[in-house]
Amino acid sequence: MTAETLAEFGHAYLESFTEPDAELRRAKIEKLWSADGRMVSNDLTVQGVDNIAAHVAHIHEQYLVGHGLTFAYDQHSEAGEALLLRWSMLTPDGNTAARGVDVVFRDANGQITTVYAFMGIN
Known part of the structure; x- marks a missing residue:
């Protein structure tokens, strides 16, 4: 996967939340x-x-709606079929409220088969 394609995938994945x-x-x-x-x-x-x-709807309601929090990726990497996406949950003033890492595995068609989500990562 090219860096541009990885960035595009990360953007689409983030939008799904x-x-x-x-x-x-x-x-x-x-x-x-x-x-x-x-x-x-x-x-x-x-x-x-x-x-x-x-589950995503629950996350959306719990953390985004009415709280002013946003999610952003600040690091991504690829190793074989695994994609690592490190995200930050940001407050309206830009401070980091939480951070985590999602390790994403996709099939030959590019669809996600498994995500391992780790919260509380610095």
């Missing part, structure tokens, strides 16, 4: 994820587009 319109957010998730994709975080595993969309 930050898109304010629930239907558009769901469409982005359906485009990015394989039907049986799996997201594993520190304390939760969700599988399938329906469950992933519900």
Whole structure:
């Protein structure tokens, strides 16, 4: 994957969490994820587009709506079929409220099969 393609993927992946319109957010998730994709975080595993969309909606409501927080990627890297995307949750004044790393695996069609999400990373 070229650096530009990696950056484009990272942007699309980030939008799947930050898109304010629930239907558009769901469409982005359906485009990015394989039907049986799996997201594993520190304390939760969700599988399938329906469950992933519900989890992302929960994240969106809990951290973005009405809080003024935004997400941004500040580092990305590739190793074989794995993509590392380090993100920061930023306050309206630009301070970092939280940081994490998502390690993303995709199939031959470019759809996400598995994401390992690590929160609380510096």
